[in-house]
Amino acid sequence: MPNHESVTPDAYSVIQSLRSVGYNLQSAIADIIDNSITARASEIKIRFHWNMDNSYISIHDNGNGMSENDLRQAMRMGSKNPLDRREKNDLGRFGMGLKTAAFSLCKRLTVKSGYKHDETFIRCWDLDYIKDTNDWTLITHAADNDSSLFLQQHEIKESGTVVLLEKLDRIITSPFNQKAYTEFLKKVESVEKHISMIFHRFLSGPQAVKIYINENEIKPWDPFLTNEVATQELATEQFKFGNTTITISPYILPHHSKITKGTFDRAEGLKGWNAHQGFYVYRNKRLLVAGTWFNMFKKEEPFKLARIMLDISSDLDFDWKIDIKKAAAVPPQEIVHEVEKIAKIAREASYRVYYHRGAKLAVDNTVSSVDYVWEQIYKHGILYHKVNRNHSLLLNFITTLSSEQKRMLNAYLAIVEENTPSNLLSYAVGKQENNEGNSNNSALDTEDAVNHIRDIIYAFRISGYKDDEIVNRLKHMKSFIPYERLFQRLMEETN
CATH class of the missing domain: 3.30.565.10 (Histidine kinase-like ATPase, C-terminal domain)
Known part of the structure; x- marks a missing residue:
């Protein structure tokens, strides 16, 4: 038997x-x-x-x-x-x-x-x-x-x-x-x-x-309002996990006063503004979860402007506990700390925009008393000060520029940011921590960095600088040192 x-x-x-x-x-x-x-x-x-x-x-x-x-x-x-x-x-x-x-x-x-x-x-x-x-x-x-x-x-x-x-x-x-x-x-x-x-x-x-x-x-619903000039795109972070890369791109949506009512109403999506805050988990570009803090934080009003794109590949299905309906995802324990850190940065940025917090500019009836010049972000794990591209004066000025002039202005602002004393100090401290093995390096060759550097190269060239002169000037900008190879590659590609 x-x-x-x-x-x-x-x-x-x-x-x-x-x-x-x-x-x-x-x-x-x-x-x-x-x-x-x-x-x-x-x-x-x-x-x-x-x-x-x-x-x-x-x-x-x-x-x-x-x-x-x-x-x-x-x-x-x-x-x-x-x-x-x-x-x-x-x-x-x-x-x-x-x-x-x-x-x-x-x-x-x-x-x-x-x-x-x-x-x-x-x-x-x-x-x-x-x-x-x-x-x-x-x-x-x-x-x-x-x-x-x-x-x-x-x-x-x-x-x-x-x-x-x-x-x-x-x-x-x-x-x-x-x-x-x-x-x-x-x-x-x-x-x-x-x-x-x-x-x-x-x-x-x-x-x-x-x-x-x-x-x-059917027209696409963009949860990040990427076409809105007042949307803030914070630094993209990438993490190696096994043989794949997890990419996280935080966005801070504009204050309701900076967008039309129609845009505001459409941006609330299926479940409303509060419900749609948090991480948007994509698997091979297909959205799985539309707004979650992974039980790290509560969904509260001041943080509703923070929406974070998180990209994974299908190789991570079991690590992220993807279910049969493709409607749930849980980050692996190994990266929870990094995910939480990015969430905190995005929530803080949302809080500032929601309450219009910032440094007072000047006593001028034409300028909002709460417009701020600088905003803080984390770039490759280092605190970094960035010019607020949504400042009312700057926004009004940008609308008068051609596409080429906008590109030149962005390149100039990037150079100003990289040479700001606080950023040079942050870079020096961050480099020391990296040498001591206390900091987690992220990939530098991101789409954001590539576009950033292309604009700077373009601005120098259109101003009459030769490539060797550009390299010589950039060598003296300490915060650009991590990007030296990327600069060389992009200069060769754009010749």
């Missing part, structure tokens, strides 16, 4: 359990969109079709599509080993997202996919069919005429995939009256706002993905 036996899971019981993983409509649709983006789709069309108990939701992308074998595998429960290494653009992990997301909304999931101008293939999970058979039986065609008609409306031209969700028993329930229809429309609106937030970095930029809901293009 064998000393082991195979116990096949009860199909219908497992499916019913998977329906209660914890998705809502917004997170479920976002999880399905993850698959489209991983498939390198440039266009994703979502349709919410109301027809009482015959309503449906479809997600149609123009991505790579799947072969018949790939489609069969994608429909399998646990289609990928969670321990396998993921590609850089892969937004999945557990091989369960498509199925669990769909089953949390509906009782029928049908997928049609086309691959490299080849024929299209269909696979369908129907929970009513599984209930009757209590078997893991995957249907290889449209389940009925309605499904077939819906799929025909979504033509796959070269390659792509259509996900069709029917029997929306978790979304629409009887009676199918006007109230139910109104609630349906409200849910569609909430999905649009959620997608605008979760995928905002994919929805913007030169290779932006276009996502539509019922033919209306």
Whole structure:
């Protein structure tokens, strides 16, 4: 007699359990969109079709599509080993997202996919069919005429995939009256706002993905107001963790008096200003958590202007305890101290902007009595004084300048900052601590530093300095010494 036996899971019981993983409509649709983006789709069309108990939701992308074998595998429960290494653009992990997301909304999931101008293939999970058979039986065609008609409306031209969700028993329930229809429309609106937030970095930029809901293009919601001149971007910090890098970029949003009411209202997002303060955790550019202090601090009014971008790769999924819904993250104990330090700096900056605190400038009715000239930040772990770029006089002056003049001014202010006595002293103290092994060095070659130095090189060159003269002058600026190699490289690249 064998000393082991195979116990096949009860199909219908497992499916019913998977329906209660914890998705809502917004997170479920976002999880399905993850698959489209991983498939390198440039266009994703979502349709919410109301027809009482015959309503449906479809997600149609123009991505790579799947072969018949790939489609069969994608429909399998646990289609990928969670321990396998993921590609850089892969937004999945557990091989369960498509199925669990769909089953949390509906009782029928049908997928049609086309691959490299080849024929299209269909696979369908129907929970009513599984209930009757209590078997893991995957249907290889449209389940009925309605499904077939819906799929025909979504033509796959070269390659792509259509996900069709029917029997929306978790979304629409009887009676199918006007109230139910109104609630349906409200849910569609909430999905649009959620997608605008979760995928905002994919929805913007030169290779932006276009996502539509019922033919209306979704615009990105930028939690950091990066296009606002009064937004402060504090120093970016990078930390090595294993074989990957964690990047943290704090932003301090403008005081409400510095932005329009429309911008202010939009910036409050889905949950309001207070709820959206803190860290925004991104995995491969996809937002997981929109505003958290990781239980380090309470969310309080004076700190609502602090929003911190935190980027991790999929290699850190288990270290950060990423869940199946991709809606939670916890920093590893090894970096909690660094994360907390950055949080404190951002909270202090938010507090100052919120209360308009700062040094008094002058007795002048045209200048706010609380405008401050200098602000404190931490740069590579060293206290650093930076000219307040949001000072009212400076902002008014900048609006009169051309793009080239703005670049020259920024370069000049950077040189002033680097040669301020307090910054030279901080640099000297920081260097001594580094030599004694008491300070944690961060990567110098950040995007912020690169842009900063390019502006300085540009300003010197346009003023008639030759490269050897530029190098000679910079050698005498002690705080630029850590950037010497970066200066040399950028001067060579920009010749």
